Amino acid sequence: MTRQHHLRGVLLASVACILWGISGVAASTLFINNPHITPLWLTQVRMISAGIIMLVWAQLAGTKPVTIWQQHHDTLQVICYGLLGLIPVQLCYFEAVKVGNAPIATIIQFLGPFIISIYYLLFKHVKPRRAEAIGMVMAFIGTLLIVTHGHLTSLAISPVVLFWGGLSAIGVATNTLIPRPLLPKYGALTITGWGLLIAGLSLLVLKPLWTVSLKLTLMEIGLIVVIVLLGTVAPFFMFARSLSDILPTTASLLDAFEPLAATIFSVTFLNVQLTGFDLVGGLLIILAVMALSLNVRKMMAHLHRQTE
Template sequence: MPVHTSQGSQGNHGRGVGLGLALASAVAFGGSGVAAKPLIQAGLNPLHVVWLRVAGAALVMLPLAVRHRALARGRPTLLAGFGLLAVAGVQACYFAAISRIPVGVALLIEYLAPALVLGWVRFVQRRPVTRAAAVGVVLAAGGLACVVEVWSGLGFDPLGLLLALGAACCQVGYFVLSDHGGDAGEQAPDPLGVIAHGLLVGAAVLTTVTRPWRMDWSVLAGTARMNGTQVPAFALLAWIVLVATVLAYVTGVLSVRRLSPPVAGVVACLEAVIATILAWVMLGEHLSAPQILGGAVVLAGAFIAQSSAPAKGSAEPVARGGTERELPAHETAA
């Protein structure tokens, strides 16, 4: 089934709102590592942190899942795909990858997702994309290479590279599924309902993989060290659940509905820059000159990509994930 894109990005106002939501999502997602790293250093297994993140968010969103329970009957494939790919797949593959290869390398590979989104649009759905969007992806990927200093790692574990690529593919599923049915008007699946059910599916899958009953729960009752300061572990977990997961997914899905999978995907690359800046400020992990330059290049690439969508009614190629909106007869004739 082809994935249709939304009409919400039509017009400057819609694109402006979509860009703001995408930036908010990048900031929220980018803060997850800063909060999770002290918990891991305090003794929690990385996969257990992932399970706490997803299960806690699923519990918060449970009332919305109940409210939109009809989605489970009407869109079971969409919900299963979102839970498996956009929630469980991305998190599990990424944390498994960083156990075998450097974090920076895994992050760069994961954020090849925008380029993979464009490949999906161009070669699977056979839709044209703007040159500006493609240039934006190239710039963002090059900037990310500087941000994570990919040259600092040499020999990599093949399985680790494969897991990082799996995280990138799952992130493609996040952007494509987030946009699913966005042009169906009132018949479109409610994005909050999709997120709520997706988190429930992801939590169920991660429970079987991570076996949380083996977790050292006492860590959450103590404190974790953040750049020399003792912070309550439960407060860090609350940030991860409420901001880095619930808020991040809600703003991210809504941004895709107003932009498009390729454009929102490139803007999401800012997560790596934001995460690096937050680590600099809150964890004392300083930025080098190449990383600062790379961050500027990522910003430039994101701006070029998000500004590449044509004006309403334009016949130019689009950086979108599905079929173009049908024009009224008089516009078509014109």
């Protein structure tokens, strides 16, 4: 791997994470400007549109995305990925953005890797290493600062924000773990495309998006396009492409750009006010996830040896 390829991979992963952060700010802008736009409606539009685009893209690339439906076990797994992985990571995140703000929602969602660590501890009996244990403590302190602002007897943010943010963090874990066996076989475009489409269509059961009467301005339509194309399709492609140039551990470290971008753009364009406790807590969580990411490869190698 040349230095030029490594720099390209770092740039692609960084831009992808920044775009994911911006999509949260775009959603927050929509919720503020148009109270009739709900997280459910926006998630449906985002998932169905992005899913169709990715599947068409996969077909044009010659990967034949429909072949997954010929395997019963793989079909069931991709359905679980859509329902248990993508719905919480996207719908619950938008719910947290609506009732709170993009920076806090993104930071809480950023706790997802620690849920993965807990999963491996409970179900795979892979004990956390020193860096992971330190990271968990840092993340706990950071979350505590954000939630209480130093006053342990009261909450500084709404319990509803914590609820939806917590579910989105769990979604990060399920979104990462469920599709892993399918990716080498079918490719990321096919798996993510079907997962998004299945998730989006299933949400129509709650309330079909065409029954919602909305009057959208050109700016609001533009923001929706930003969320679908620049906040979903483009960063997915960039991040997936970056993995051919850099290690997954390096890419996961660059995930820190997502909460940073959400914070910077929210403060700059939406005039979101963050306290010192929010900033220090967010920084602790970001550093904690970095500490965890440095040990992900060792943890996965250890798990692989156990299953051989």
